[in-house]
Amino acid sequence: MSTDTTDLELVASSQAHTGKGLGTGNPADAFVIEPPRVRTKKTPRRTRTNFEMLAWLFMRLSGIVLVVLILGHLIIMLTLDGGVSKINFAFVAGRWASPFWQGWDLLMLWLAMLHGANGMRTVINDYAEKDSTRMWLKGLMGAATVFTVLLGTLVIFTFDPNI
Amino acid sequence: MSAPTMDAPHSAALDAAENGASQLITVTLRIRRFNPEEHPDPVWVDYQLLMDPKERVLDALNKVKWEQDGTLTYRRSCAHGICGSDAMRINGRNRLACKTLLKDVNPEKPITIEAIKGLTVLKDLVVDMDPFFQAYKDVMPFLITKGNEPTRERLQSAEDRERFDDTTKCILCAACTSSCPVFWNDGQYFGPAAIVNAHRFIFDSRDEGAEQRLEILNDREGVWRCRTTFNCSEACPRGIEVTKAIQEVKRALVTRRF
Numbered sequence: 526m527s528t529d530t531t532d533l534e535l536v537a538s539s540q541a542h543t544g545k546g547l548g549t550g551n552p553a554d555a556f557v558i559e560p561p562r563v564r565t566k567k568t569p570r571r572t573r574t575n576f577e578m579l580a581w582l583f584m585r586l587s588g589i590v591l592v593v594l595i596l597g598h599l600i601i602m603l604t605l606d607g608g609v610s611k612i613n614f615a616f617v618a619g620r621w622a623s624p625f626w627q628g629w630d631l632l633m634l635w636l637a638m639l640h641g642a643n644g645m646r647t648v649i650n651d652y653a654e655k656d657s658t659r660m661w662l663k664g665l666m667g668a669a670t671v672f673t674v675l676l677g678t679l680v681i682f683t684f685d686p687n688i
Numbered sequence: 689m690s691a692p693t694m695d696a697p698h699s700a701a702l703d704a705a706e707n708g709a710s711q712l713i714t715v716t717l718r719i720r721r722f723n724p725e726e727h728p729d730p731v732w733v734d735y736q737l738l739m740d741p742k743e744r745v746l747d748a749l750n751k752v753k754w755e756q757d758g759t760l761t762y763r764r765s766c767a768h769g770i771c772g773s774d775a776m777r778i779n780g781r782n783r784l785a786c787k788t789l790l791k792d793v794n795p796e797k798p799i800t801i802e803a804i805k806g807l808t809v810l811k812d813l814v815v816d817m818d819p820f821f822q823a824y825k826d827v828m829p830f831l832i833t834k835g836n837e838p839t840r841e842r843l844q845s846a847e848d849r850e851r852f853d854d855t856t857k858c859i860l861c862a863a864c865t866s867s868c869p870v871f872w873n874d875g876q877y878f879g880p881a882a883i884v885n886a887h888r889f890i891f892d893s894r895d896e897g898a899e900q901r902l903e904i905l906n907d908r909e910g911v912w913r914c915r916t917t918f919n920c921s922e923a924c925p926r927g928i929e930v931t932k933a934i935q936e937v938k939r940a941l942v943t944r945r946f
Contacts, residue, residue: 556724564819
């Protein structure tokens with residue numbers, strides 16, 4: 526019997542009994558197959574907010590509204606009155622003269638951006654393995670969302686047809 | 689009544705039973721072996737067996753362990769689909785080896801068997817179940833009541849019992865949780881099994897801890913991570929409508945919070 530074998534046996538038995546040696550940085554870690562993110566030994570403290578529920582509800586509700594808004598938008602823009610070829614500065618200026626279309630576009634912008642960002646947040650939560658990666662990706666996405674939403678809102682409200 | 693000397697009736701079933709040997713077929717088990725003492729990487733190993741197709745996958749595994757390779761490691765206990773020890777990934781789907789007949793998993797082709805996904809593999813088909821049971825414990829799967837204990841049993845109407853009947857069937861085999869793509873990516877997610885067991889108490893009329901459990905499942909890693917891929921319902925060897933249970937918890941949260 527070589528000492529080598531004994532070592533390995535010790536490693537194996539300590540794993541089987543305690544579940545320790547998983548992701549603790551000791552050499553025995555190489556001897557198990559870990560999933561991408563194992564549950565932490567301690568369950569994280571609860572946040573006690575309804576944020577996840579509100580995000581989930583927002584996804585459903587905004588989705589329903591967006592179906593109407595976007596399909597309507599596509600039909601008006603792409604099929605009615607000669608399709609895409611009619612779209613020019615005058616056409617957009619004419620539409621935005623009416624508060625109804627301003628509201629439509631504003632609502633569509635906000636809902637679509639937040640809906641998309643919320644979906645991306647879910648994807649990032651799923652696939653980013655490290656906390657720091659997740660934070661950076663979410664930060665970037667949040668900044669891009671805020672920028673687009675604010676810029677769009679600004680344009681809709683300050684649009685001047687006589688530019 | 690009738691003469692006992694009559695010839696035994698001839699039937700195909702009896703014939704088959706008499707020459708049972710002809711019923712045996714060659715089955716190939718392709719098992720994902722992982723022995724940390726030998727090699728840090730898992731390997732697929734084929735085992736050829738002569739088996740009756742009406743036998744179970746667990747019988748085939750036992751035959752390998754007892755007759756061909758004693759180092760094959762897997763969990764099994766009752767072998768009758770109630771202890772929940774032998775959940776494994778057979779032909780790419782989570783099943784109990786003791787409830788799966790060879791004839792149902794296409795024995796003409798090699799039958800692939802691997803450990804359930806999303807949990808740390810310790811050896812061969814044995815995974816570390818600690819995170820799974822930790823999530824289970826976190827939802828407080830026990831009766832919570834206030835006030836004095838009654839002097840007799842807590843009564844419940846048949847309808848009230850029916851409300852959570854489905855989720856009482858859980859045997860904690862982890863087939864659902866380890867079939868969930870959200871759990872594969874993020875072990876922090878409570879997973880279907882924990883939610884099913886929370887559901888069992890949330891909707892129990894005798895229990896008064898529903899609000900606490902809902903609060904736990906309302907958090908970041910709770911029910912809102914479920915995106916209804918139905919893998920869990922499909923995997924459940926007890927036929928629990930897992931996704932439906934999760935949706936009912938979501939509905940309870942939405943209706944209680946508004």
